[in-house]
Each structure stands twice: as C-alpha cells, then as structure tokens.
Amino acid sequence: MEQTVLADPESYLEFVDEISSWFSVPAAEVDRKLSGERARLIASVELINDRAAAGDRTAFYYQQLLLARIYGMVTTIPHGRNAEGSVVLHEVTRLLEDATLAAENRFIEPGTVEAAPKEGKAFLSWIKGLARSHRVFKHPYYTEFINQHAQADDLRTYVIQESLVDGRFDDLLAMMQIGTDGPSKLEIASNFWDEMGNGKAEEVHTHLFNKIYEVFDITADEMESAMTASDLLAGNLALLLCRYRSLYPEAVGFLGMTEWLVPDRFTNVIRAWERLGLPDVGITYHRLHVTIDSVHAAGWFHNIVLPSATSDHMRHGIARGTLWRLNSSARHLDERLEQARAKNSSDTDRKV
Structure with a gap:
C-alpha cells in the first residue's frame, strides 16, 4: 500500500473498517484470503504506528481504535466462528501492541x-x-x-x-x-x-x-x-x-x-x-x-x-x-x- 492511501482521516477509518470486517470470518479463511495482502496490511499498520509516534493525533486515535476493536472481538463470545487465531490478524495486533508499549516507555524518565x-x-x-x-x-x-x-x-x-x-x-x-x-x-x-x-x-x-x-x-x-x-x-x-x-x-x-x-x-x-x-x-x-x-x-x-x-x-x-x-x-x-x-x-x- 502506498503511503498516500492513508492520507486523511477517512482513509484511516476505511483501513480500520476493512480489518474489522474480517472479524466474523473463520481464522483459516482470513489467512487464506489475505495471503497476498500481508505486505500491504503490515505496511499500513506500521505507517499508522509511525505517525502516532510522531505526534499525529488522528493516527493515534485510529491505532487505538483498531486495537480496541480487535480486543473486543477476542473478549466476546461469538455467535459463530470468528477470526480469533488468524496469523495475519495476530501480526497486526502485535504491531499495535508493541507500538503502544513503546510509546508509554517514552514517557518514563530514564533511570527511574x-x-x-x-x-x-x-x-x-x-x-x-x-x-x-x-x-x-x-x-x-x-x-x-x-x-x-x-x-x-x-x-x-x-x-x-x-x-x-x-x-x-x-x-x-x-x-x-x-x-x-x-x-x-x-x-x-x-x-x-x-x-x-x-x-x-x-x-x-x-x-x-x-x-x-x-x-x-x-x-x-x-x-x-x-x-x-x-x-x-x-x-x-x-x-x-x-x-x-x-x-x-x-x-x-x-x-x-x-x-x-x-x-x-x-x-x-x-x-x-x-x-x-x-x-x-x-x-x-x-x-x-x-x-x-x-x-x-x-x-x-x-x-x-x-x-x-x-x-x-x-x-x-x-x-x-x-x-x-x-x-x-x-x-x-x-x-x-x-x-x-x-x-x-x-x-x-x-x-x-
């Protein structure tokens, strides 16, 4: 995905909605459908993380919104099969989590x-x-x-x-x-x-x-x-x-x-x-x-x-x-x- 794709708030939301749309799809099917999309998805998440780390409040919001939606999916009893266990979704999740903790560490005074x-x-x-x-x-x-x-x-x-x-x-x-x-x-x-x-x-x-x-x-x-x-x-x-x-x-x-x-x-x-x-x-x-x-x-x-x-x-x-x-x-x-x-x-x- 080119960086220009995530150029405005609407494109951030579209990306978050795209990932959210997979939640009701069985994990194996998600990974099969997205096998050729992994590089695009990971690049997009990394771009959001980088912009959030640089102080972009819009990117920070959508970073946390996507993570909150993923957590909502994995902490709710589904009515059928869902994407929990997807390898691609797990990679997206870990990127968001690592970026979130790295950001918090930057607020800790060195040596404390x-x-x-x-x-x-x-x-x-x-x-x-x-x-x-x-x-x-x-x-x-x-x-x-x-x-x-x-x-x-x-x-x-x-x-x-x-x-x-x-x-x-x-x-x-x-x-x-x-x-x-x-x-x-x-x-x-x-x-x-x-x-x-x-x-x-x-x-x-x-x-x-x-x-x-x-x-x-x-x-x-x-x-x-x-x-x-x-x-x-x-x-x-x-x-x-x-x-x-x-x-x-x-x-x-x-x-x-x-x-x-x-x-x-x-x-x-x-x-x-x-x-x-x-x-x-x-x-x-x-x-x-x-x-x-x-x-x-x-x-x-x-x-x-x-x-x-x-x-x-x-x-x-x-x-x-x-x-x-x-x-x-x-x-x-x-x-x-x-x-x-x-x-x-x-x-x-x-x-x-």
Missing part, C-alpha cells in the same frame, strides 16, 4: 525503573512514593471539576469514558490470575469474588456498573463514537497487560495502582452524584468500590506485589506497569479537564 529498591518493603514504599509525588495523584479533574462543577451530562460522559476499565475489571482479573499461585492467586481470587458480588447475581459489579447506563440512557451504539484516543488507550493498556503472561509484572503494577487510586477518585464522583440529586441506584457501584478497593489495594500490595518483587526482572516490570498507569492516567485526565473547561466556557458564553 532501574532505581527501584531491591528489598521488598522498601520497594513497596518506593512504589507508593512514585504515586504520591506524581501529578496525577489527587488530579484536579476529580478534586475540582467532578467534585465541584460537573453536571449530569459531564457524569454521563465520564461513565462512558471509564467503561473500558471499570466495565470489565472482572475479566481483567480472570485473565491475570492464570499461572499464579499461593497468596497472589488467592488475592486475585478474593478480588474477583467481590467483583462477582460474592455469588449474588444482583450484586455483580458489572451489573451494578450497567445500572449507571440505565440512569443516563447510554446505548451500546454510542459507546465507540464517544471514545477519545486516550479513553481507548486506557482500556487497551489494561487488557494488553493482563492478556500476556510475559507482562504479568507490569499488570501487577498497573492494576495495583488502578485500585489504589480508586477510593479517592470515586469519593469525588459520589459527591457530584449526590450534589446533583441523581438516582441512587446509579451510584451503588462507586460507593462499594470506595470501601472494597481500599481493602483490595492493601491486599494487592502485600499479597501480590511483595511476593512478586523477588528479582530485578519482576521489580522493574512492576515499576514499569505502575508508571504506565500513572503517566497515561495523568495525560488522560489532563485531556478530560481541558475538554470540560472548554465546554463550560462555551456554555457560559451562550448564556451571556
């Missing part, structure tokens, strides 16, 4: 990961210190905008943006626990069982999260179109790390930091919800997680991080995952805050 202490408790304190000193800790998007200024439509947008992590946290845990043992497996299992409502269908956390959709009348059809590149990246990173055993230490850091940040963030969401007098059924999920995630964050650090931090390989991976979460979340919240302020300024101008 290597500075991780070797002793377990010192390492754990160091990890927490990274978070407390990071600009994402108590980010003004939550502490100021959500808490004090957000309106119902702002919370509606927030819920959609959070759905790719909060809406499937149980699946992330299920994937992550494969191959673990001892206290780590038990901690993940305990966390998963809480996500399952401790065996009560009406208290399963994904069910409770979906209640928020009902409050705001959010439909499945509008979910993808409402996502920004940073929204897609948040979900893609979480699934990527939990999917591969070689990235287990990074998943430990990424999900552990996700849980540690949740109680403070969700407290601000609850305050906004109550300030606006929205239906109580829609905030049950967040109220539960303020308490539960405080417990699970402590358990995660002591039963997963500490037993795992036994080698430079594991410690450096946990540190990378932690920084990937902190850095990507900071950029994400910066973007959200900028958009929220721009929207509120526009609304004020219209009223005047």
Whole structure:
C-alpha cells in the first residue's frame, strides 16, 4: 500500500473498517484470503504506528481504535466462528501492541525503573512514593471539576469514558490470575469474588456498573463514537497487560495502582452524584468500590506485589506497569479537564 492511501482521516477509518470486517470470518479463511495482502496490511499498520509516534493525533486515535476493536472481538463470545487465531490478524495486533508499549516507555524518565529498591518493603514504599509525588495523584479533574462543577451530562460522559476499565475489571482479573499461585492467586481470587458480588447475581459489579447506563440512557451504539484516543488507550493498556503472561509484572503494577487510586477518585464522583440529586441506584457501584478497593489495594500490595518483587526482572516490570498507569492516567485526565473547561466556557458564553 502506498503511503498516500492513508492520507486523511477517512482513509484511516476505511483501513480500520476493512480489518474489522474480517472479524466474523473463520481464522483459516482470513489467512487464506489475505495471503497476498500481508505486505500491504503490515505496511499500513506500521505507517499508522509511525505517525502516532510522531505526534499525529488522528493516527493515534485510529491505532487505538483498531486495537480496541480487535480486543473486543477476542473478549466476546461469538455467535459463530470468528477470526480469533488468524496469523495475519495476530501480526497486526502485535504491531499495535508493541507500538503502544513503546510509546508509554517514552514517557518514563530514564533511570527511574532501574532505581527501584531491591528489598521488598522498601520497594513497596518506593512504589507508593512514585504515586504520591506524581501529578496525577489527587488530579484536579476529580478534586475540582467532578467534585465541584460537573453536571449530569459531564457524569454521563465520564461513565462512558471509564467503561473500558471499570466495565470489565472482572475479566481483567480472570485473565491475570492464570499461572499464579499461593497468596497472589488467592488475592486475585478474593478480588474477583467481590467483583462477582460474592455469588449474588444482583450484586455483580458489572451489573451494578450497567445500572449507571440505565440512569443516563447510554446505548451500546454510542459507546465507540464517544471514545477519545486516550479513553481507548486506557482500556487497551489494561487488557494488553493482563492478556500476556510475559507482562504479568507490569499488570501487577498497573492494576495495583488502578485500585489504589480508586477510593479517592470515586469519593469525588459520589459527591457530584449526590450534589446533583441523581438516582441512587446509579451510584451503588462507586460507593462499594470506595470501601472494597481500599481493602483490595492493601491486599494487592502485600499479597501480590511483595511476593512478586523477588528479582530485578519482576521489580522493574512492576515499576514499569505502575508508571504506565500513572503517566497515561495523568495525560488522560489532563485531556478530560481541558475538554470540560472548554465546554463550560462555551456554555457560559451562550448564556451571556
């Protein structure tokens, strides 16, 4: 494929739609049909990756959209045969994943990961210190905008943006626990069982999260179109790390930091919800997680991080995952805050 083929947003979308159209085709058939197209497809994905790495926001969006669609295909029970297992599709996926992680590594200050202490408790304190000193800790998007200024439509947008992590946290845990043992497996299992409502269908956390959709009348059809590149990246990173055993230490850091940040963030969401007098059924999920995630964050650090931090390989991976979460979340919240302020300024101008 010539580079000029991917010259504008429409051509990016056409390419993403082309690959997406294979998802319902059996893997062997996909590979047979595309045997002569591999060079074109790979060149196109590499071009999108290169442009995204160079700061092209449009390329970044379509890079993450394609990866999110692929992940949607491989994490959904199909109604028939699908393209899961396709060699060509796997190569496309790996190119997107490698580019995504390479981009995140560029945001890590050189030498930071290597500075991780070797002793377990010192390492754990160091990890927490990274978070407390990071600009994402108590980010003004939550502490100021959500808490004090957000309106119902702002919370509606927030819920959609959070759905790719909060809406499937149980699946992330299920994937992550494969191959673990001892206290780590038990901690993940305990966390998963809480996500399952401790065996009560009406208290399963994904069910409770979906209640928020009902409050705001959010439909499945509008979910993808409402996502920004940073929204897609948040979900893609979480699934990527939990999917591969070689990235287990990074998943430990990424999900552990996700849980540690949740109680403070969700407290601000609850305050906004109550300030606006929205239906109580829609905030049950967040109220539960303020308490539960405080417990699970402590358990995660002591039963997963500490037993795992036994080698430079594991410690450096946990540190990378932690920084990937902190850095990507900071950029994400910066973007959200900028958009929220721009929207509120526009609304004020219209009223005047």
